[in-house]
Amino acid sequence: MGILVSLFVLSFLIFFHELGHFLAARFFGVKVERFSIGFGPILAKKDYAGTEWAISAIPLGGYVKMKGQDDLDPTKRDPDPDSYNSKKPWQRIVILxxxxxxxxxxxxxxxxxIAIMGSNTLAPVIGEVVKDSPAYEAGLKQKDKIVEINGKKVKTWEDLSKIISTSNGDLVLKVEREKKILTLKVTPRFLETKNIFGEKVKKKMIGIAPAAEFINISYTPLEALKVAYDKTIAASKMIIVGIEKMIEGVVPLKEVGGVISIMDITAKASQMGIIALFSLTALISVNLGVLNLLPIPALDGGHIVFNIYEWITRKVPSEEIIYRLTLLGWAVLIMLMGLGIYNDINRLMGASNG
Structure with a gap:
């Protein structure tokens, strides 16, 4: 069951990506010759509204074939008014x-x-106070619940961490201890810790760790809009930084995962409930969005770069250069896909041997 769910999730994410291209193309009057759910040999098809709608044999996403666009041969051009490459560069950029x-x-x-339905998250309850830290000196204790900082209500441990790390000067904390509210003052200090990539960094902290206490937190629709926006931006930034760290060598290439890893993780998330599945699906969706915007010629980002060049210079890039760069882009993508599958197989073999 988990494998079927992960197949559906991956297919849906790529389908949704292609739906974006389709809607933008039709908005600008570009003929979409085919919209396929899946890849490979076509199992069934039907013509409707000028587009061939198809179901293909390999259920991993889908594709749209626009008139005048050929990813395998980007030098092909069609002068018809309903062709992709007859549109202005800025219109093509929007479509891409x-x-x-x-x-x-x-x-x-x-x-x-997720914000509307509610999800479990760490409560702002202290599980440990580091000796001689600002929190220790201020008198904070284990099992204290921090309810307010500098007049801002604190609902979750994430709220607490964010306020402390971005603070300036002293913090006035309202703390619930044994059903009483205490007011304590603490001054954060830059302390050494490790980020999610294992690097040592300096961060404003007060020297506390969370208790293993969870609460279910949900938001009003208006609050949920801001939460959703913040989480989408945070996920995008995390993936961009992750790519940077991989290029710098901080994240080893052996950590690169492929479609097998994605399906395995998604299958496990589906067994943990709808919230976990939605969270992972959202993260993978952001991942697809960011990766497709990378300036690699075979991806949307590479085509966007070509169109920006044409828009600024008012010259069509050399067909020879486009062709060679696109071939290079495909080579890079195939190598990355191969690396991901190689790492996936190694992890599976390591798990079976263990």
Whole structure:
């Protein structure tokens, strides 16, 4: 069952991406010759509203084939008014960007749904106070619940961490201890810790760790809009930084995962409940959006770069250069896909041997 869910999720994410391209293309009057759910040999098809709607054999996403666009041969051009490459560069950029945007928008909708439904998160309850830390010196104790900082209500441990890390000067804390509210003053200090990439960094902290206490938190629709926006932006930033760290060598190439890892993680998330599945699906959707905007010629981002060049210079890039760069882009993508599958197989073999 988990494998079927992960197949559906992955297919839906890519389908939604292609739907973005389709809607933008039709908005600008570009003929979409085929919209396929899946890849490979066509199993069934039907013509409707000038587009061939198809179901293909390999259920991993889908594709749209626009008139005048050929990803395998980007030098092909069609002068007809309903052709992709007859449109102005800025219109083509919108069509190209619409796919990744659809992924960001889907992630936003999923985060919004999670915020409305409510999810378990760490409560702002102290599980440990580091000796000689600002919190220790201020008199904070284990099991204290922080309810307010500098007049701002604190609902979750995430709220608490964010306020402390972005603070300036002293913090006035309202703390619930044994059903009494105490007011304590603490001054954060830059302390050494490790980020999610294992790097040592300096961060404003007061020296506390959370208790293993969870609360279910939900938001009003208006609050949920802001939560969804913040989470979509945070996920995008995290993926961009992750790519930077991989290029810098901080994240080893062996950590690169492929479709097998994605399906395995999604299958496990589906067994944990709808909230976990929505959270992971949103993160993968943002991942697809960011990766497709990378300036690699075979991806949307690479095509956007070509169109920006044409828009600024009012010259069509050299067909020879486009062709060679696109071949290079495909080579890079195939190598990355191969690396992901190689790492996936190694992890599976390691798990079976263990």
């Amino acid at each position: 960007f619409a796919g990744p945007f659809a992924n960001f928008f889907l992630a936003f909708l999923l985060y919004f749904a």
